[in-house]
Amino acid sequence: MQAETIYGIHPVLEVLQAERRQVEKLLVAVRRSGAGVRRITALAAQRGIPVSQVEPRELRHLLGHDQHQGVVALVRPLGYEGFDAAVTTLTQTPGPHTWLLLDGVTDVGNFATLIRSAVAFGVEVIALPRHHSVGLTPVVAKRSAGAVEKVSVVQVGNVARALESLKQAGCWVYGTAAHTGSNVGQVRWPERLVLIIGSEGRGMRRLVRERCDEWIRIPMSSGVDSLNAAVAGSIVLSHIWAHRAAALTDG
Numbered sequence: 001m002q003a004e005t006i007y008g009i010h011p012v013l014e015v016l017q018a019e020r021r022q023v024e025k026l027l028v029a030v031r032r033s034g035a036g037v038r039r040i041t042a043l044a045a046q047r048g049i050p051v052s053q054v055e056p057r058e059l060r061h062l063l064g065h066d067q068h069q070g071v072v073a074l075v076r077p078l079g080y081e082g083f084d085a086a087v088t089t090l091t092q093t094p095g096p097h098t099w100l101l102l103d104g105v106t107d108v109g110n111f112a113t114l115i116r117s118a119v120a121f122g123v124e125v126i127a128l129p130r131h132h133s134v135g136l137t138p139v140v141a142k143r144s145a146g147a148v149e150k151v152s153v154v155q156v157g158n159v160a161r162a163l164e165s166l167k168q169a170g171c172w173v174y175g176t177a178a179h180t181g182s183n184v185g186q187v188r189w190p191e192r193l194v195l196i197i198g199s200e201g202r203g204m205r206r207l208v209r210e211r212c213d214e215w216i217r218i219p220m221s222s223g224v225d226s227l228n229a230a231v232a233g234s235i236v237l238s239h240i241w242a243h244r245a246a247a248l249t250d251g
Contacts, residue, residue, distance in 0.1 A: 003075060007069070009040065015149055023076075026044050030056075036069075097193070100114065116144050118237065121237040136148065170192045174196065175215050177216070189240050197232065
């Protein structure tokens with residue numbers, strides 16, 4: 001299996017700290033120093049990962065650009081976790097659970113932002129359709145600032161069937177809408193839920209929409225019809241997180 005390149009100080013640090021996948025080698029530009037680089041090389045030494053000092057032009061040749069901050073990791077590709085195993089963990093683990101399902105999101109920037117928001121607001125699993133969807137790539141790892149190393153990502157062949165399985169596991173399914181549904185700030189979120197964010201253009205597919213138990217909307221000032229997938233998803237996830245934090249405080 002061909003190694004992928006992860007570059008930039010923060011993404012490489014996240015890969016090393018997460019220990020979710022094998023790092024085959026580190027390339028560090030000569031004369032590059034600083035706290036981040038020292039931390040990276042120290043972690044590599046602890047894990048027995050070889051480190052090579054190279055000229056910056058070699059990194060440019062490898063990546064095709066200079067946006068590497070002097071550090072590149074050659075890593076095993078980050079694989080998808082199994083859907084059935086993730087559902088089993090959901091059913092066997094007490095406490096609140098949040099899944100984020102992206103129905104046809106194809107923009108890498110939106111995906112990367114949603115990954116960061118998912119990690120920030122306690123999402124355990126991000127589910128993606130197997131086809132016509134963004135996927136896990138080195139660019140996503142870079143643009144998520146390494147957050148992709150901290151959340152499970154699964155692929156599903158049939159989204160509607162996957163939602164039925166999640167409902168059987170006790171999840172409520174929420175979809176976002178522009179002008180209908182409950183105000184996001186007034187929702188009493190259940191312990192187990194799936195939040196669905198539709199594609200940037202057409203939104204959710206019909207069979208997916210039909211599986212939603214509840215619809216929620218984000219109040220906006222007049223003149224703004226909608227938000228993009230990343231912004232909308234991030235706002236809703238922050239509300240879920242705040243609701244649960246308040247419940248813990250009250251409890």
